[in-house]
Amino acid sequence: MYVHIAIRTAIIIALTVIVSLLLHVLKNILFIPVNEFLMIFILIMTQGLNIIVSTIGLVSDLYHSKDNQILFSLAAKNDEIFFSKIMVTYVNEFVRNLFILIPIFVGFGVISNLGILYYISLIFLIFLLPIISVGISSFISMPFASFLNYIKRHNLLSAILSLIVILGLFYLTTLLVQQIPTPIRIVQLYNRFVVSITIAIQRIAQYGSIYTVIGKMLFNYHYLRNLLILVGTVLGLIAINYLVSKPVYFRLMSTSQENTVRKKDKKYKPVEATSLFITFLKKEFTIARRSLNELLSNYALLLTLPFFMFVLNYIYMGMNRSSFGNQVVLIMNVIITLLIATGSNTASATAITTEGYEFVLLKTAPYNTSRMAWAKITFNFVFTTLMIALSFFLFSKALPVFPKQDIWLLFLFVIFVNSGHILWSFQIDLLTPKLSDYASTGSIANNHNVSRSLSTGLFLAFFFGAMAIIAFIFIKEFGWTLMLLLSAVFLAYRFHTFNSYLNAYFDDIEY
Incomplete structure (x- = not known):
């Protein structure tokens, strides 16, 4: 066990060094500002990806897992089963975040010369950020699982939605790529790219919701107010999941199983002979x-x-x-x-x-x-x-x-x-x-x-x-x-x- 911990610690240290060097390159060679806006942008990207991964995993674990048939036959309440699965997801998310958040946060602290309060705040954030991502994921998983159940019963709708998504993504891709000026000149394109990416990061950071609050707090902007907002958000997510899951979870889980019986009135046609x-x-x-x-x-x-x-x-x-x-x-x-x-x-x-x-x-x-x-x-x-x-x-x-x-x-x-x-x-x-x-x-x-x-x-x-x-x-x-x-x-x-x-x-x- 100690060897396993030592290996993981060495990996985190190595990642921290690599991230610090990358941030140094961004700041001093590529001339992209390393500030609170970049911090917020990175938080939005990393935690957004975590939310997507956790949502997909929770839909599978909460509603489609085969062990549900065993768990719900035991003397346990629905919300107890719900939160036990949430806790398992939280632990996995916490471990995964150690390899993401520590290198990023420490790298920012070193490059930006942030004070002792910054590092104290990191200790709390290491535990709170997984609660936020898992809390958002568990709440989103309820309507998402209901939506998946619906489109599984309507295959044509699923195909149409898939086609619309592909065409929409292609249209957005064309809009973005066509912003590149022609004829393309590499040096001018790079200068424009740096300016555009800096402006884009600042704009995205303004709409980061709780992650904007966290980024501002870490860089000591209205620290106490942002800390209270963070704690209130965490408590609010826990309360919302508890209140919503009690009436919804069992009903949604029971209709998501593969062997769920749904009565249908079908008119059977005689089978025609074919090759x-x-x-x-x-x-x-x-x-x-x-x-x-x-x-x-x-x-x-x-x-x-x-x-x-x-x-x-x-x-x-x-x-x-x-x-x-x-x-x-x-x-x-x-x-x-x-x-x-x-x-x-x-x-x-x-x-x-x-x-x-x-x-x-x-x-x-x-x-x-x-x-x-x-x-x-x-x-x-x-x-x-x-x-x-x-x-x-x-x-x-x-x-x-x-x-x-x-x-x-x-x-x-x-x-x-x-x-x-x-x-x-x-x-x-x-x-x-x-x-x-x-x-x-x-x-x-x-x-x-x-x-x-x-x-x-x-x-x-x-x-x-x-x-x-x-x-x-x-x-x-x-x-x-x-x-x-x-x-x-x-x-x-x-x-x-x-x-x-x-x-x-x-x-x-x-x-």
Whole structure:
């Protein structure tokens, strides 16, 4: 135990030294003011992130945890169970904050030459700040859990909200990036950046609520008044959580469990006979519709594609470029889009694995169940193609100065290569499925097929990047012709190889 404490203490000391050096660089080299506004800004960012993490964790622990069925059968009150879980979260938050707050606070104290009262205040803040973040998180978790329960019962609403959030974030990204003046000159851009970031920090610090109070208190502005506000806020959060949780917690928890019974009046339609492939394909779309969160997490990287494309190309197009520079822009786009697109195909690399024990039952059916593989691949083709098409459409609208011909030729090229990589990733799982591991754990963490899929995607990105150098620099007139031809050959080869392995090995897959 003492060794463990000594190691953690050494880590905190090392982090404190690093933060102090970073603050010194900000103040004396980058000329960004290290004052109460920066302190408040850092508190808002770090504690805001803690609140988000704690809220997600509390929703899981308070309302969806399987141990609730046991705990509520014991002779314990609802609020006792509620606050016992809150205390566990507080302890975890306290330990995590030790590695964040101590280095930041001590670093500010050293750089700003703050007095003894500052360090005395830190002792109280180390204990009070986790109460604030956990108190806010526990209160937010109640309406958030209720909202999650609602959208889980309305999958279409969940999909619409996800699309609105993505489009909204992309719109905000375009607004922010377009504030960068063109043509881009690095020195002038840096000077403007320093001024803008300083003004932004000061503006954000004004709306930090309790964290503005804490920052002002630490820098000895109206110390006693701000201290009383801090203590009152902590007590108020505890009281609000207690009063609200008593009537709400049990009812919300009981409606959040997976086995909650909800009566529905359904009109069942007679089942129409369809081909086996269509049956499996409908199953894939049904699973996707019922588990949208899992679907979005599988393709989360692909959702970032329009953001990366727009930001990087806005910077590229904002610089004064030669004809060689234009060719470099195309080459970088080939590499970056392939890295993101192929990195999103990990679901294909676990397509058979995630069937688990049910795959054994499936193979006992007197049908050609290998159609299941083509159904899964078709679903991945359709979904990734739609997402990539949306990304390129948003990119073309947000950055009209980028040549339209290059945009859509790049789109076609990425579709070919990505489709080939989907087949390759599925083939990896076809040859080495981890059915028993998934059936026993229900997790794909540390799955070697995922890492192999990512490795092949990385290889493809740099291989076709090297081909792009040859195509766009040495044979400019036929550059896109060569790239599209190579990608089409790659797709045809992967299709033939996958089909051969599927026919040869699918029936031999064992649990």
